[in-house]
Structure formats: structure tokens, C-alpha cells
Amino acid sequence: MNVGVAHSEVNPNTRVMNSRGMWLTYALGVGMLHIVLLSIPFFSVPVAWTLTNVIHNLGMYVFLHAVKGTPFETPDQGKARLLTHWEQVDYGVQFTSSRKFFTIAPIILYFLTSFYTKYDPTHFIFNTASLLTVLIPKLPQLHGVRIFGINKY
Numbered sequence: 001m002n003v004g005v006a007h008s009e010v011n012p013n014t015r016v017m018n019s020r021g022m023w024l025t026y027a028l029g030v031g032m033l034h035i036v037l038l039s040i041p042f043f044s045v046p047v048a049w050t051l052t053n054v055i056h057n058l059g060m061y062v063f064l065h066a067v068k069g070t071p072f073e074t075p076d077q078g079k080a081r082l083l084t085h086w087e088q089v090d091y092g093v094q095f096t097s098s099r100k101f102f103t104i105a106p107i108i109l110y111f112l113t114s115f116y117t118k119y120d121p122t123h124f125i126f127n128t129a130s131l132l133t134v135l136i137p138k139l140p141q142l143h144g145v146r147i148f149g150i151n152k153y
Contacts, residue, residue, distance in 0.1 A: 011074045013088040017098040026102075030056055030109065046117040050126055053113040057106055057130040064102070065137040066151060084151070087143060094140045106134050 016022065033055060037048040064086040074080050080088055090096040110131045117123035136142065146152045 010076050011070060011080050011088060012072070013070050013080065013085055014091050017089050017102065023101055026105070030105075046120060046123055049113045049116045050123045053106075053109055053127050054130045056109060057134045060102075060106065060134050061137070065134070068151065083144070084137075086138060092143065094143070099138070103135070103138050106131055 030052070034048065034052040037043060037051050037055075038045070040048070043051070065084050068084050069081045070088075083092075089102075090098055110127055113127050114124060117127070
């Protein structure tokens with residue numbers, strides 16, 4: 001029963017990344033995170049950039065690739081319950097503008113972080129590992145795949 005439902009989408013998670021201002025809000029959020037980390041006195045610029053990258057990628061992994069289902073009741077008879085948010089975006093259609101944006105954004109942040117850390121090997125390893133944790137689950141070949149049964153239920 002959908003009493004009081006004001007939207008016309010069966011699952012609003014499918015279109016939330018395309019909503020007005022979402023990309024700008026996302027970019028401003030990452031910028032604010034970086035400014036907050038830069039304002040901490042004992043963090044150097046390379047450490048602040050690496051922390052920005054790692055925190056961003058950890059949050060992106062959790063919210064897009066680890067959490068499954070929807071925060072509201074949907075009339076799709078439980079189909080969304082088994083999908084991560086990334087698998088629900090744009091009804092699972094690959095290579096849409098939203099998916100491209102949220103795939104390219106961590107790569108751009110990685111390049112900026114690598115530049116401002118002056119390609120220091122320690123920072124480079126942490127940043128590369130965190131980048132791979134968000135890029136690998138976004139591959140079209142891994143849509144709906146649960147490696148080693150992780151996040152199966």
C-alpha cells in the first residue's frame with residue numbers, strides 16, 4: 001500500500017543521482033571535507049589530500065557498494081532489497097551520465113591527490129588502493145556479482 005506517496009518512481013533510488021544539484025552538492029561536499037581537513041593544524045598538505053581521498057572513497061564504497069536496499073518501502077516486491085545503490089542507479093543501465101560522473105570523480109580526486117602529495121610512495125600506495133576499492137565494483141562486469149559471497153544477503 002502506497003498511501004501518501006508523492007513521487008511517480010517505483011524506486012526513487014534509481015533517479016536520485018540525476019536530481020537537480022546533486023553533482024554540485026557532491027563536489028561541494030568533497031571540497032568542504034578537504035577544507036576541514038586542511039584546517040586541522042597538525043595535518044600537512046599531503047596528509048590532508050590523502051585523508052580527503054581515502055575518506056571520500058571509503059564513504060563512496062559504503063554508500064554506493066556496500067549498503068543494499070532502499071530507505072523506504074517500494075512496490076517492486078523486494079527486488080531493490082537485493083541490490084546495492086550503484087546497481088539501482090538509472091535502473092541498472094550502464095554508461096549513463098550519472099554513472100560516468102560518479103566513476104570519473106574519484107579518478108580526478110586521485111590525480112589531484114597524487115599531484116599534491118608529489119607522488120610520495122607511501123601516499124601513492126594508500127591512494128591507489130582506495131581508488132581501486134571504488135572503481136572495481138563499478139565495472140559493468142561486476143553488476144550484481146558478489147565476490148566470495150560478501151554482501152550476498
